[in-house]
Amino acid sequence: DAPIEADTYHMGPGTLRISRKVLHGKLRARLLERLQAALPEEKRGLVLLEGGKETHLYSSDGEPLFRQESYMHYLFGVQECDWLGALCVKTGCSLLFMPRLPESYAVWMGRLKGPEEFKAKYGVDAVHYVDEMPDVIRGMAPPCLHVLHGVNTDSGLTVSPPQSPAENIPLETGTLYDIITECRVIKIPEEIEIIRYANVIGSAGHIAAMRSAKPGVMEYCVESAFLHHCYTAGGCRSPMFTPIAASGTNAAILHYGHAGAPNDRQTGPGELLLLDAGCEYYVYGSDITTTWPVGGKFTPQQRVVYEAVLAAQRDVERAMKPGVAWTDMHALAYRRILEGLLAAGVVGGGSVEELLEADIGGLFMPHGLGHFLGLNTHDVGGYPPGSPARSSRPGFRSLRTSRVLQPGMVITVEPGCYFNPALLMPALQDPVKSKYLVRDAVLSYMAVGGVRLEDNVVVTESGIERLTQVPRSPEEVEAVMAGADWP
Amino acid sequence: DAPIEADTYHMGPGTLRISRKVLHGKLRARLLERLQAALPEEKRGLVLLEGGKETHLYSSDGEPLFRQESYMHYLFGVQECDWLGALCVKTGCSLLFMPRLPESYAVWMGRLKGPEEFKAKYGVDAVHYVDEMPDVIRGMAPPCLHVLHGVNTDSGLTVSPPQSPAENIPLETGTLYDIITECRVIKIPEEIEIIRYANVIGSAGHIAAMRSAKPGVMEYCVESAFLHHCYTAGGCRSPMFTPIAASGTNAAILHYGHAGAPNDRQTGPGELLLLDAGCEYYVYGSDITTTWPVGGKFTPQQRVVYEAVLAAQRDVERAMKPGVAWTDMHALAYRRILEGLLAAGVVGGGSVEELLEADIGGLFMPHGLGHFLGLNTHDVGGYPPGSPARSSRPGFRSLRTSRVLQPGMVITVEPGCYFNPALLMPALQDPVKSKYLVRDAVLSYMAVGGVRLEDNVVVTESGIERLTQVPRSPEEVEAVMAGADWP
Ligand SMILES: [Mn+2]
Ligand SMILES: [Mn+2]
Missing domain, CATH: 3.90.230.10 (Creatinase/methionine aminopeptidase superfamily)
Incomplete structure (x- = not known):
């Protein structure tokens, strides 16, 4: 068995140990290579993925067990709801944005982990709070945000891009979907x-x-x-x-x-x-x-x-x-x-x-x-x-x-x-x-x-x-x- | 054990047998009584409930197991998605509206049951297709449609009314929610x-x-x-x-x-x-x-x-x-x-x-x-x-x-x-x-x-x-x- 590190996913004795850092690191590296091949340097922005959100059973406070959106899981492996992830196509830098929960949630959900702990868990370069995202992204000054936009050929449903978190940075919808989808077809x-x-x-x-x-x-x-x-x-x-x-x-x-x-x-x-x-x-x-x-x-x-x-x-x-x-x-x-x-x-x-x-x-x-x-x-x-x-x-x-x-x-x-x-x-x-x-x-x-x-x-x-x-x-x-x- | 009739819900030997007709019939009758007490005769319209809809796992064609919306289940016990139910506050007549599925669905979902079969299953007065609903409702000429509108006190989420299926029949949002909610508190x-x-x-x-x-x-x-x-x-x-x-x-x-x-x-x-x-x-x-x-x-x-x-x-x-x-x-x-x-x-x-x-x-x-x-x-x-x-x-x-x-x-x-x-x-x-x-x-x-x-x-x-x-x-x-x- 692989050793258990901060970034290891496993479910106890006898179950498979997965290094999130290795798995998602490799998947991000391959995507990066293909995006760089597809985009001239001045058009290389920031891939931005929006993870799944908390849902309710109709109007009740029942919350079905959260299951991450597949593209988000593919690149980042985040288990929790309401996160976003980003990947800089210029530098390869990987970032996660986590929701800032009130301290009182600790009583209901368990000790609140901070960005440093999640950084070790997910093996990315940095973790920030979602409310810091506009500033962080503006600070990186990407020419655009590469976002998902396409149609799932089994469901016919459209994968819609998120809103831009920074008004003056445009969304770019023509590149990411086909390339990341093709990455997903060929498993590592x-x-x-x-x-x-x-x-x-x-x-x-x-x-x-x-x-x-x-x-x-x-x-x-x-x-x-x-x-x-x-x-x-x-x-x-x-x-x-x-x-x-x-x-x-x-x-x-x-x-x-x-x-x-x-x-x-x-x-x-x-x-x-x-x-x-x-x-x-x-x-x-x-x-x-x-x-x-x-x-x-x-x-x-x-x-x-x-x-x-x-x-x-x-x-x-x-x-x-x-x-x-x-x-x-x-x-x-x-x-x-x-x-x-x-x-x-x-x-x-x-x-x-x-x-x-x-x-x-x-x-x-x-x-x-x-x-x-x-x-x-x-x-x-x-x-x-x-x-x-x-x-x-x-x-x-x-x-x-x-x-x-x-x-x-x-x-x-x-x-x-x-x-x-x-x-x-x-x-x-x-x-x-x-x-x-x-x-x-x-x-x-x-x-x-x-x-x-x-x-x-x-x-x-x-x-x-x-x-x-x-x-x-x-x-x-x-x-x-x-x-x-x-x- | 109660006998197994067309309207019996059960899950096989040793499991509880439920007469949908008796259970929901009684629940509808009690609601009716209270609505009639609350509404003068000229304001007695048609209760209209919208059941839960088919959902997908994000953009994929994965369909999580359907679970009916609770108010819809309460009054009608319908197991399938994309139905509506109605109850005439004047006459007590109960109606269901089922989606019209293409014949080809039979291969994937099983023999398509028609309105008569579902009428026996759910023990209501009539079952029509959803596409017939505007005509059926107009034909009944209710003064209004009583629909759900309120706030769930545990989730803080608003229960929103459906759109009126017949343009000239107004929605009435002030009566149903509190009365049916109170019915649900006191179990029969x-x-x-x-x-x-x-x-x-x-x-x-x-x-x-x-x-x-x-x-x-x-x-x-x-x-x-x-x-x-x-x-x-x-x-x-x-x-x-x-x-x-x-x-x-x-x-x-x-x-x-x-x-x-x-x-x-x-x-x-x-x-x-x-x-x-x-x-x-x-x-x-x-x-x-x-x-x-x-x-x-x-x-x-x-x-x-x-x-x-x-x-x-x-x-x-x-x-x-x-x-x-x-x-x-x-x-x-x-x-x-x-x-x-x-x-x-x-x-x-x-x-x-x-x-x-x-x-x-x-x-x-x-x-x-x-x-x-x-x-x-x-x-x-x-x-x-x-x-x-x-x-x-x-x-x-x-x-x-x-x-x-x-x-x-x-x-x-x-x-x-x-x-x-x-x-x-x-x-x-x-x-x-x-x-x-x-x-x-x-x-x-x-x-x-x-x-x-x-x-x-x-x-x-x-x-x-x-x-x-x-x-x-x-x-x-x-x-x-x-x-x-x-x-
Ligand atoms: Mn409890
Ligand atoms: Mn298969």
Whole structure:
């Protein structure tokens, strides 16, 4: 283990130790290099990021647990709300601005730490109070403030710049967003180490969940077993996203588990359970899906679907390396899944080529094959300027990126095959699509619900490293469900 | 168990069954009666409430788990985001307006339920789409729309009214807020039953947490044991508030556990752990605090502090009944705590009367004795118009209500005694206050940290019913820590 210094983040014995100074220092240095390359000397100002603010539960005094905004966390690692951070593009000097809390807060929040203590904690060059910011920034006399301004390509939401804290210093919105977003796409080794840790903990959380299950268990008990393991054994306080614990036909609902469908079904014997859950450590996360029979044994139909999805995942992971287009991997997944369904007689009426051409793949896997992963579950940078545009083809249009793989990208590989009535029932009525569907077989497979298998991988120089370590073959899954050791 | 109907909320076998139709029907009927009493017939319009909206994690597509706004939940129990609800003050007719989602959402969110299905689920008179709302409301031709407008007395935040969905129908902001807020203060039996359930589950969660602990455990493991029990055994997905699991001197920090101090300390032998945690079921909650030695045995100093707090809690609960002023209960708690500290030689230099007069109580318990509890942890209605104003006296000014007790109020009883350096170190320097503090004793007690004991009680016609059932005497606590059965 690395030693525990003032700037070390960790959650106690056995948890990962992170040097904030090293991690964020390296991330700032790389950003600085790219900004300097993009900006002539006289246009090099001060990067200014506004961190997340305190929020309330509606009008009450309830305060949801604060979670830092991802760009702010990326550059500075600040855990507390209402901070700002700055980075001088000329000198590389890093600054933080902290709120000045009244002394009386100490009774409620604990001893108030001052700028010097936070400077050591965050490993920056200086920490000032927010109320000193206008003077500090004016004193540095930057030609401008480089601020975030752009659109998140998954949410469509605009990242809006903060107001200038010094009236006469203009905001510059054209440079920072694209450059820092691209930095976030290519992870440095220190970031990969955290995501690897979140995968070690999250993988073990899936095992704990599998072991907790038996027919009749409520879906949410499986979710809770996952959460409890990740927190207790890994110090991961929050899930990376609302867990999906979907049994039976619920597995076909891609975002099951939300408030309107809150993992509240009782599982039945012979059903599959699809668990899509990841944990968060130091704001970085994992995003893992396993699918397994609550009763411990796959039925023949479940196995057909499972093996088709597993073949897709294995072959995609084998084919992945720098230079490979993600859209080709998506197509490869469709090919393997359709091959499996064709062999089982669920689809037909043509060759796999014809089925692919007719977009039958999207009827069974309507989502993209995977997404970048990092400080957000659907991490940024999927469609930057100059990269291939979003496809309009069914299935492909849901892809969260269409980029060519590069070393350092962390991406999920999550093929799935679902029997979703909202897609398949209309398709059975459709004159073109129904040609390729074997009606009785499709209807008889509806009870399978769906299978998704999701790994997190990092692209290396020659291929990938798989970060997720969960049982994948049906034999491994059945063995773990029966109590075998894992790994 | 009540039968499971279309309008039943429950989380599976063994969890509480709630008839939405009965619960919200009664709550609406009582509100209606009071609004009719307050409004002449020609001024009786339509109550219009806007529910909570979908939120995002900053600019990402991450969606935090939706939690309904409390007033909207109170009247209608709607679990989903982006709804509105209306109640005709003339006729009592209840209406809901649901968002019209595109058919394609079915793939991601599950089969789309229509208005008829939701009408049965929520037990209202009619459900329409939000886009039909202007026409529906115009068709009812109400003289005005009664909307929420007021200030939450705990947060200081303003509850702002929605825009009128029909231009020519004016908003009326003067009536609804105070009346519905007062309704929320006095719980009906169906509400008390839910809070009782949240207390049964939360109490057992505390027992699970106590049993999981031993010296060296991380504070967050205790938190996780609580959460896991409440979810698995009770179907309570969310804590009512961010849990506080504070060991050693952290127990003196009233709101420990937040993002800047996230229950991340390793406990030591001989320390107390203060666990303030409650769970949420159907948005109603519990708020329970236990304090216990991680090693299983109280030290003599810990026992002194613990017994002083316990005496305060017991005597307050014995004294509570309709007609009693909450401020008097707060003073009674100070009296018992100071008596305990006086007997132990921690305070001195005067009688208990003199210590009370000199506000020495507030140095050891700087927070209020308790708060209303319901759909918010700090539930609404503490300082309504016409009730006693907030005191400016130390300790008393932190009271979240100064009201006289009435049957149906659900309130926490949470005396505490803390050795908080932010309060006591300056007091030891203060010429007046230091007179009453035994310096060496105060300093030697600092390591105790603090003790808080929090029960949830409902005021009855003749006294109270305690909803919380956790071990309280030092003997009970030590027995449970040693593995004895509870209850
Ligand atoms: Mn994913
Ligand atoms: Mn409380």
